[in-house]
Amino acid sequence: MxxxxxxxxxxxxxxxxxxxxxxxxxxxxxxxxxxxxxxxPMSGVALLIPVxxxxxxxxxxxxxxxxxxxxxxxxxxGAMYGGSTxxxxxxxxxxxxxxxxTLDGYQMAKQGRAGSALSIAAIGSFxxxxxxxxxxxxxxxxxxxxxxxxxxxxxxSLMLLGLAAVSGLAGKSMTKALMMTVFGxxxxxxxxxxxxxxxxxxYDIPVLYSGLEFLTIAVGLFxxxxxFKTVLERDHEDGTMxxxxxxxxxxxxxxxxxxxxxxxxxxxxxxxxxxxxGATLASFFSYIGEKKFSKNPEQFGKGAIAGVAGPESANNxxxxxxxxxxxxxxxxxxxxxxxxxxxxxxxxxQPGPLLFDxxxxxxxxxxxxxxxxxxxxxxxxxxxxxxxxxxxxxxxKYLLPIIIAISFFGVYAVQYTTFDLYLLLACGVLGYxxxxxxxxxxxxVLALVLGPMxxxxxxxxxxxxxxxxxxxxxxxxxxxxxxxxxxxxxxxxLLKLKGRSVVLNEEG
Amino acid sequence: MLKKxxxxxxxxxxxVGLAACSSEESTNASGDANYPERGMTIVAPSGxxxxxxxxxxxxxxxxxxxxxxxxxxxxxxxxxGGGAVYMAEYATKEVDNDYMMLVKSPPILIxxxxxxxxxxxxxxxxxxxxxxxxxxxxxxxxxxxxxxxxTDVLDAIKKDATGVTLAGGSxxxxxxxxxxxxPAFEYGIDPKSVKYVSYDGGGEAVAAxxxxxxxxxxxxxxxIAEYVKSGDVRVLAVSSPERLEGELSEVPTFMEEGIDAxxxxxxGIFGPKNMTDGAKEYWSTKLEEMSxxxxxxxxxxxxxxxSEYKNSEDFETYLKTQEEVIVELLTALNMQK
Numbered sequence: 001m002x003x004x005x006x007x008x009x010x011x012x013x014x015x016x017x018x019x020x021x022x023x024x025x026x027x028x029x030x031x032x033x034x035x036x037x038x039x040x041p042m043s044g045v046a047l048l049i050p051v052x053x054x055x056x057x058x059x060x061x062x063x064x065x066x067x068x069x070x071x072x073x074x075x076x077x078g079a080m081y082g083g084s085t086x087x088x089x090x091x092x093x094x095x096x097x098x099x100x101x102t103l104d105g106y107q108m109a110k111q112g113r114a115g116s117a118l119s120i121a122a123i124g125s126f127x128x129x130x131x132x133x134x135x136x137x138x139x140x141x142x143x144x145x146x147x148x149x150x151x152x153x154x155x156x157s158l159m160l161l162g163l164a165a166v167s168g169l170a171g172k173s174m175t176k177a178l179m180m181t182v183f184g185x186x187x188x189x190x191x192x193x194x195x196x197x198x199x200x201x202x203y204d205i206p207v208l209y210s211g212l213e214f215l216t217i218a219v220g221l222f223x224x225x226x227x228f229k230t231v232l233e234r235d236h237e238d239g240t241m242x243x244x245x246x247x248x249x250x251x252x253x254x255x256x257x258x259x260x261x262x263x264x265x266x267x268x269x270x271x272x273x274x275x276x277x278g279a280t281l282a283s284f285f286s287y288i289g290e291k292k293f294s295k296n297p298e299q300f301g302k303g304a305i306a307g308v309a310g311p312e313s314a315n316n317x318x319x320x321x322x323x324x325x326x327x328x329x330x331x332x333x334x335x336x337x338x339x340x341x342x343x344x345x346x347x348x349x350q351p352g353p354l355l356f357d358x359x360x361x362x363x364x365x366x367x368x369x370x371x372x373x374x375x376x377x378x379x380x381x382x383x384x385x386x387x388x389x390x391x392x393x394x395x396x397k398y399l400l401p402i403i404i405a406i407s408f409f410g411v412y413a414v415q416y417t418t419f420d421l422y423l424l425l426a427c428g429v430l431g432y433x434x435x436x437x438x439x440x441x442x443x444x445v446l447a448l449v450l451g452p453m454x455x456x457x458x459x460x461x462x463x464x465x466x467x468x469x470x471x472x473x474x475x476x477x478x479x480x481x482x483x484x485x486x487x488x489x490x491x492x493x494l495l496k497l498k499g500r501s502v503v504l505n506e507e508g
Numbered sequence: 509m510l511k512k513x514x515x516x517x518x519x520x521x522x523x524v525g526l527a528a529c530s531s532e533e534s535t536n537a538s539g540d541a542n543y544p545e546r547g548m549t550i551v552a553p554s555g556x557x558x559x560x561x562x563x564x565x566x567x568x569x570x571x572x573x574x575x576x577x578x579x580x581x582x583x584x585x586x587x588x589g590g591g592a593v594y595m596a597e598y599a600t601k602e603v604d605n606d607y608m609m610l611v612k613s614p615p616i617l618i619x620x621x622x623x624x625x626x627x628x629x630x631x632x633x634x635x636x637x638x639x640x641x642x643x644x645x646x647x648x649x650x651x652x653x654x655x656x657x658x659t660d661v662l663d664a665i666k667k668d669a670t671g672v673t674l675a676g677g678s679x680x681x682x683x684x685x686x687x688x689x690x691p692a693f694e695y696g697i698d699p700k701s702v703k704y705v706s707y708d709g710g711g712e713a714v715a716a717x718x719x720x721x722x723x724x725x726x727x728x729x730x731x732i733a734e735y736v737k738s739g740d741v742r743v744l745a746v747s748s749p750e751r752l753e754g755e756l757s758e759v760p761t762f763m764e765e766g767i768d769a770x771x772x773x774x775x776g777i778f779g780p781k782n783m784t785d786g787a788k789e790y791w792s793t794k795l796e797e798m799s800x801x802x803x804x805x806x807x808x809x810x811x812x813x814x815s816e817y818k819n820s821e822d823f824e825t826y827l828k829t830q831e832e833v834i835v836e837l838l839t840a841l842n843m844q845k
Contacts (some may be wrong), residue, residue, distance in 0.1 A: 046582050053572065154703070171790030192593045195679065195706055210586075273713060329718070330734065331711045338585060342565050348810060353738035417601065444634045463705045463719065466670040 004034035006356075007137060009366030014372050019365070021072050022055075023373045026071035026136045030078015035086065035388075036410075040095050040215075040382075041079035042335045044185040045072050049343050064345035066365040072343050073323075073366055076336050076454060077129060078089050080279065080311045080316045084121040088308065089391050090403050092223035094410065097219045097279035097315040099445060100287045103169075104300060104307030106226075109305050114389045115247040120257050120305055120383040121312040128313035129374035132320025135269050136367060144328040147273050152460035155274075157481035161279065161444070164485040165288040176439045184447025187212055194452070195459045213420055214280075214448055216411050221441040222422045225431020227400050232432065245502060247386050248304070257309035260290050268314030272321025278334045279318035284446050288315035292488075320370070326351055336401055376444050380490040542640035543606060543787050547580040550609045550777070553594035554585065554629050554677070554709050557645060559728040561585060561709075564611040566799070566807045574803050591615045591678070592627035603780050606787040609636065610778045615683050617827065622843050631827045634778040635788055639818040639826065640793040641808065643773040644758070645687030645747035646729040648789045651718055653724075653738055658745040658765040662695045663726055665740035670703040677710035679690045683714070688726030688748060691767045700842075702824065717741065728773060729756055730813050747771040774816065774830075775796070776823055792820050 013019060033044035050070035059067060083098040088105035101121070108117040135143075150158075164183065172175030190201045191211030202208040249257070267289065268282040290310040291300045300307050325331045330352030332338035341351050349359050356363050394402070411424050434441055465471035473479050516803045537550065539822045550568055552561040559582070563600065568581035586594035602608045612631075650700030665672050676684025685706070689699040705722060707713045710731050716722040718740055729748070733755040743759045745806055746752055749770050751761060762769050779788060798804050799817040808815050818826055838844040 046584070047584075051580075148715055150719035151716065151719055194708060210593045275712065292813070329715065331715050335585065338561075342561070342583060345565060346569050350734050352734045353740055354734065445633075460705050460707075463703060464673050466613075466703070 003137060006360055006364045007368060009361065009364075011371075013043045013066055013361055013365035014070070014368035019067055022052075022067050022071040022370065023074050023369045024376055025374045026074020027081075027377050027380065029502060030075040030080075031082040031384075033075060034079035034084075034094060036040035036084020036094065041076050042339060043080060045336055045339045045343075048072060049339070049346070052343070053346065057198060061347055062359060062361055063348075063350050065344060065359070068347070068363065069340065069344060069366050070369040070373075072340055073370060076340065076369065077316065077319050077373065078377060079220055080319050081125045081381055084125075084308070085118065086311050086406070087389055088117045088121065089388060090223065090399075090406065091226045092403055092406055092410070093215070093218055096218065096449075097213050097283050097318070098312070099222070099280070100283045100311045100442070102222050103287065103304070104304050106307065107303035108305065109392050112304065113305075115385055115393045116249040116253050116305065117308050118385040118388060119247060119382060120249050120253060120309050122385065123318040124261040124264065124309045124313035124376060124383075125255065126374055126378040127261050128268060128317035128370070129267040129320060129377070131262075132269040132272070132317040133367065133370050133374070134412070136323055138372075140324050140328050141272075143273050143324050145277065148324050148329070149477065150274050152457040153475045153478040154477060154481065155457040156454060156461055157472060157478040158274075158486070159450050161481050161485040161488070162285060162288075162450050163454065164488050165285070165292075166443045167395070168448055169288065169446060170440055172436030177443045178442040180434070180439055180441065181447045184450040185480035187217070187444075189455070190453025193458050211449070211452070212423065213411075214445070216424050217422045217427050217448060218429025218445050219407050219506075221431035221445065223422065223432070225427025225435055226470065227403055228428055228432035229435065230396060230400060236238055247389065249314065253305050256305050256411070259293075260286070260306040260310035261313045263289065263293070264310040264313030265317040268317030271314075271322040272315070272318030273324045275325050276333050279315040280449055282314040282318040284449070286310040319356065323367075327355055327366075329353065330355070335504055359507060375417055383485050384451050440495035483488050523542075528630075538701045543784070544577070544579050544791050545582045546607065547582060548577075548607045549582045550611060551583055551584050551586050551594060551598070552611050553591040553598075555716075559670075559710065559731055559773065559775065560591075560611045560730065563641065563813075566804075567611070567777060569799065570798055570804045570807055573799065574801050576798055576801070591682070592619045592706065595619065595627050595633075597632035599748040599781065602734050603633075604782045606778055606784055607779060609637070609791070611775060611776055613683065614802065614830070614834065615678070616778075617831045618682060618686065618838070621831070621835050621845050622838055626688045626845055631778070631831070633781050635781060635820070635835050636779045636827060637779050637788070637791050637820050638799070639774050639776040639816060640795070640799060641775045641776065641813040642816045643813055644729045644752065645683075645771050645773060646727055646732050646759075646811075647688070647691065647744045647746075648717065648725050648727060648735075648741050649723065649734055649744060650720070651742055653742065655724070655744065658691060658760075658762070658767065659845065661744065662692060664756065665692055665702060666695065668699050669703060671696070672724060673703050673705060673715050675705045675707060675713045675725045677707055677713040677727060679706045680704055682706075682708075684726045687771055688724070688771050690747070690771055691745070691762055691765075694762075694767045703724045713793075715739075774785045775813075776818075788820070 028046065029048065033041060048397045049072065052071050056067045058063035064211045077093065083095040084101050084105065086092045087098040087101040088096045088109050091106040093099040095101055108114065166177065190208055192199050199209065264286040267286050271282040271285065272279065287307055288308060290306045291297045294300065294304065294306055307372050308460050322334055322337050326337045326341055330341070330350065332341045344351050349362055407424060408421060411420050431441055461471050472482060531550060538677055548566040552564040554560045563585045568583050571577040571581055595616065598610055602741050616631050619627035621753050649655050661672065674686055674688045675843065678684050688704065689702050692702050693699045707716055709726045710758065713725045713727060714735060717725045724826060729746050729752060732741065732743060736755050743756055745765050747762055747770050749763070751757060752759065779791060796819060835844060
């Protein structure tokens with residue numbers, strides 16, 4: 001029981017008073033970072049590195065490294081907890097990984113169930129955090145090898161599965177959903193192509209070289225779209241805006257959420273392990289999956305609690321999963337883990353195959369502190385739900401300007417360009433027009449994330465195989481993923497042909 | 509304890525301040541004597557874990573650790589197009605931003621001179637501040653690879669170019685690609701026939717090698733040492749004129765393997781083109797002081813880098829001659845602009 005021994009040593013480090021304090025400060029700042037749009041986990045962690053360096057200056061190198069990584073990791077997963085708040089309350093995603101939470105979370109808030117939505121997000125995040133940590137402790141070694149097996153062909157098939165599942169995001173009309181998907185894929189091609197380095201659809205405008213920012217488009221389509229709708233359609237429902245019923249979820253809510261939280265946790269953990277896939281994708285996959293598994297898929301988009309519980313668990317579990325390639329291989333799977341890696345390197349500690357042997361106290365101290373941190377987050381977040389939920393009772397005439405301000409501030413703080421502000425406005429108008437005409441915007445957003453990944457990995461795979469498309473089917477993992485994608489599309493059709501009554505998206 | 513509390517609250521102020529200050533960034537700081545008035549950023553135009561990234565982080569760390577620069581220095585990663593994506597942004601949007609530095613290496617010359625994926629901006633669109641290090645390319649295989657020497661790889665490519673996948677952390681025509689195909693070119697192989705797969709950064713390329721999705725990778729000698737130590741990979745050859753010290757001392761050079769080629773990866777730090785004199789002066793002085801500090805020497809040793817300091821003026825002259833060499837190389841590969 002070597003692992004257990006190491007974990008116990010880790011806990012003895014995590015329970016040192018200064019490390020408990022560091023973990024607490026980390027998760028506290030992380031929660032704030034998650035709630036405030038604009039400061040994402042990445043910039044939050046980056047900004048704190050010099051601060052932790054000062055705070056830990058007096059300690060010996062190894063202890064200093066352990067303490068500061070405990071704080072920084074706290075910011076990282078703390079932000080995953082907080083990220084859902086603005087999505088649920090204001091339809092304004094603060095991080096890309098909480099975009100999908102807006103779909104049902106905001107509907108729940110409109111129905112006066114903001115408290116339930118927020119607390120189920122916190123509970124789900126906690127459960128996911130613990131599950132992914134257990135996974136991290138038990139499966140780090142074998143999973144890092146599985147992650148390596150994921151080559152371009154496997155990534156391509158996984159992304160394709162994601163795209164096939166886009167039907168799960170369709171509203172009334174499948175055709176309209178597909179149109180939006182293609183639109184998203186097209187938007188995703190803008191910018192300098194990472195495989196060949198050639199500029200596409202940039203018209204020599206430098207601001208387009210790095211492509212369109214995903215968060216700008218998502219905030220525009222969701223948050224501003226909603227604002228325009230309220231203003232233009234004189235949505236006079238504020239008078240009838242449901243009161244916040246209760247803060248804690250009902251027994252029924254908990255029952256409906258248990259399975260989605262579990263599924264979301266596992267799904268998120270495994271997707272998080274794959275470098276490059278990340279929390280955003282995990283949350284989308286979870287949402288689509290929950291809709292598929294649900295007995296009442298028609299409830300999705302109208303305030304289904306499973307649509308909040310699943311994705312929120314998934315994005316939190318993904319942040320735990322992403323620690324595996326970082327710690328065992330030295331390969332950061334996301335922007336934030338890349339910055340965490342930089343922080344470790346600053347202390348002369350190189351994450352990679354030798355980390356667990358050379359610096360066990362840092363690695364295990366961090367893992368143990370994440371257990372502690374997750375518990376703190378739950379305790380911290382539950383009372384906050386009450387405070388945050390009140391936001392929804394703000395009258396519309398105050399709330400709308402706040403949403404607009406937060407959207408603009410948030411986008412500018414991420415991108416630092418006025419171009420993105422114009423893009424945000426344009427997306428807001430577009431979001432209003434699309435939603436008004438029953439074009440679902442979620443498929444567009446998903447396709448924008450998946451498009452470049454599908455393309456780059458397909459081209460990498462084809463280069464490796466000398467242009468042979470068979471690489472996608474001769475590769476076992478890739479084949480399985482493709483078969484699932486095919487089944488996803490074909491089975492409902494076949495069932496329908498046989499005259500079975502299945503829930504298919506009917507033409508509107 | 510109070511000091512700690514202040515630092516924590518400072519972080520919050522900083523976070524808000526950074527967002528709020530950005531509107532000023534496009535205007536030139538008027539009072540040069542006050543430079544720097546706030547934290548600065550060094551951009552590594554690649555994903556994390558690669559050579560640029562490590563260099564940027566080492567500079568930031570040393571400057572802050574030695575208190576040469578008291579203001580916090582943040583490192584940002586801006587990947588894409590082998591550095592061309594951020595270069596365009598840097599030469600246009602950040603052209604007046606005295607608070608934004610850039611770490612670059614030969615790609616600043618390569619991208620500006622190659623035909624495909626050309627970056628319209630080169631070193632002339634920046635203010636070269638200093639060259640700090642040099643590094644070399646490495647040809648790496650997995651520990652259990654059938655290839656024992658560089659010649660084995662080259663023979664295999666010569667026999668059947670479709671059978672060997674070469675990977676690197678940046679786009680075709682960029683540095684990893686050039687390091688990888690240079691020996692092949694010298695060996696008499698058509699460089700265009702070599703199968704090259706580009707990943708987002710050296711870290712992903714290593715993952716591809718370990719996972720069996722690439723047979724050979726070309727990367728920086730300094731970043732691969734950790735994986736050599738853990739026994740996961742073997743380095744077949746390095747592009748230096750003489751054998752390296754440290755972990756890779758057993759590895760032969762291209763020359764020893766009968767390939768008449770060498771490739772030096774210098775790394776330097778640049779400021780924006782319209783950098784104010786005050787800011788340029790500030791950085792030049794600080795960088796010179798840093799390059800002589802013990803902390804910096806330790807940093808070099810740790811990363812397996814060779815020190816090579818050139819001040820702003822010498823660096824600019826050097827870049828001019830380097831550009832000629834690279835144009836020559838690209839022309840030989842038929843990839844010139």
